[in-house]
Amino acid sequence: MLKSFLEQTSAKYKGMKQVYQYIHANKPVTKAKIVEEIEMKQTTVARHLEYLVSEGFIKIAEYEESSGGRPPALYEIEPDAGFMIGVDLSRIESTIILVNMSFSEVDSFTFAMTEKHTPPYTLQLIKEKIEQLLEKHNIPRDMLLGIGIGTVGPLDREKGIILEPDAFIASGWKNISVIDGLESFEDEKILLENGANVATLHEYMKGNILDQTILYCISGRGLRCGVLADGHILKNKTGDASSFGETIIEVNERRSLASFISYDYLLREVNKRYLNEKSFPFYHKEKGNNQKELMDQFMKALASEDPIVLEVVLESAVTYGIGIANVINILHPDKVILSSELIHTYPPYYEKIVASAKQYIYRMKREPVHFNKEDRNVNTISIGAAVMIFQSYFE
Structure with a gap:
C-alpha cells in the first residue's frame, strides 16, 4: 500500500520516495530527466522505477517519440493508489x-x-x-x-x-x-x-513554481492571510493568520485593518449612514441577530446598487488596498490571491482594492505583483x- 511505503523512513526507501515525489510534482517525466534533476545514478533510478511500477504507485503514461531505438517511457503517478x-x-x-x-x-x-x-x-x-x-x-x-x-x-x-x-x-x-x-x-x-x-x-x-512567494488573503468576518515562500508555509507559533488584519490603519483610535473591512463593520456603517441620511435604519437590531440573513440583505442591496451600500463598500476597498500594500511592501510576494464572498459578488470591490494597493506598493514598476481572485470552482x-x-x- 502507498501509505505504508510513504511511512518508511529508512535509507533504503529514501531514494524511492524522492523519485516518487519528483514524478508527482513533474509528471509525466522520463527516467533521463529524473536522473538529471535529482542527481541519482541511472541504475538506481531504474531500480526505483521498477519497484514503484510493480507496486502500482506509478505507471507509464505514454512513450515519447523515438529518434531511433526504444522510445523513452513517460512516468506519472497512479492517482488511485491512495x-x-x-x-x-x-x-x-x-x-x-x-x-x-x-x-x-x-x-x-x-x-x-x-x-x-x-x-x-x-x-x-x-x-x-x-x-x-x-x-x-x-x-x-x-x-x-x-x-x-x-x-x-x-x-x-x-x-x-x-x-x-x-x-x-x-x-x-x-x-x-x-x-x-x-x-x-x-x-x-x-x-x-x-x-x-x-x-x-x-x-x-x-x-x-519553486521560488514563488504567495500571499493569500481571506476576508469576511475578519481578515486571515497565509504566506508561502519556497514551498513552505511561514508559520507563527499559534497558527493565527488573523494577525495581518491587526495592522493599525488609524492611529488616533488604534483602528486595525480588519476593523475597516469586516462584515460587522460594513453592516454597522451602512446602518449608521441610513439613520443619518434617511432617518431610518438599514436593518433593525432586534430583528437582525442572524448575520447571514443580514449579509444576504446587504448583498441584495449591493446588487441593486444602493448608493449608501456602494459608498461604504468602495471606501472599505480603498482601506483594504492600503493595508494589503503594507503587507506586500514587507513580504514582497510574487502573487496575491484575494478571497471573500464580497469579492465574487461585486467585482468593482476587488478592482478598487487592487487599484488602491497598487498606488502604495513602492516596488510595483520594478517587480510587478500579480493579483488574482480565488477560483470559486475549486x-x-x-x-x-x-x-x-x-x-x-x-x-
Missing part, C-alpha cells in the same frame, strides 16, 4: 473533500455553519461524512493517507486544538480538540493548520489541507 481527506472548517461554511493522489476531487460535502453547529455537533457531522465518503467509494482505511483540516486560528498544531477563534456563529468554540472529536480516526494522521495557510499550499502546488482550503497531508510524508 486518497486523502481535506476539511475546510470555517465560520460560515465548511467543506469535506475526498481527493486522490493527483489532488483531484473524488467527492465532497458542504454544509452551512449555523447556531446549532457547536463543536460536538460539527465534529460528529464531519466524522460521519468522512466515513460515508470512504464507504461510498469503497476506500479501505489503509488507503487513506490522512485527514488535513484548515480552520480558524489561533491553534495548537501539535495537540490539534482550536484555541480561541472569533466569530463562530454557534457557541463553545474555545479550546476544542479536533483529534478527540474525530475519535474513530485516532489511528489516522490528522493535521491541523490555519485555513489561509493551507490555501497557499494549494495555490503553490497548482503553479509548481475547494481551495480543503484541497490545500489534503496537500498538507501529502507533504508531511516527505518532511
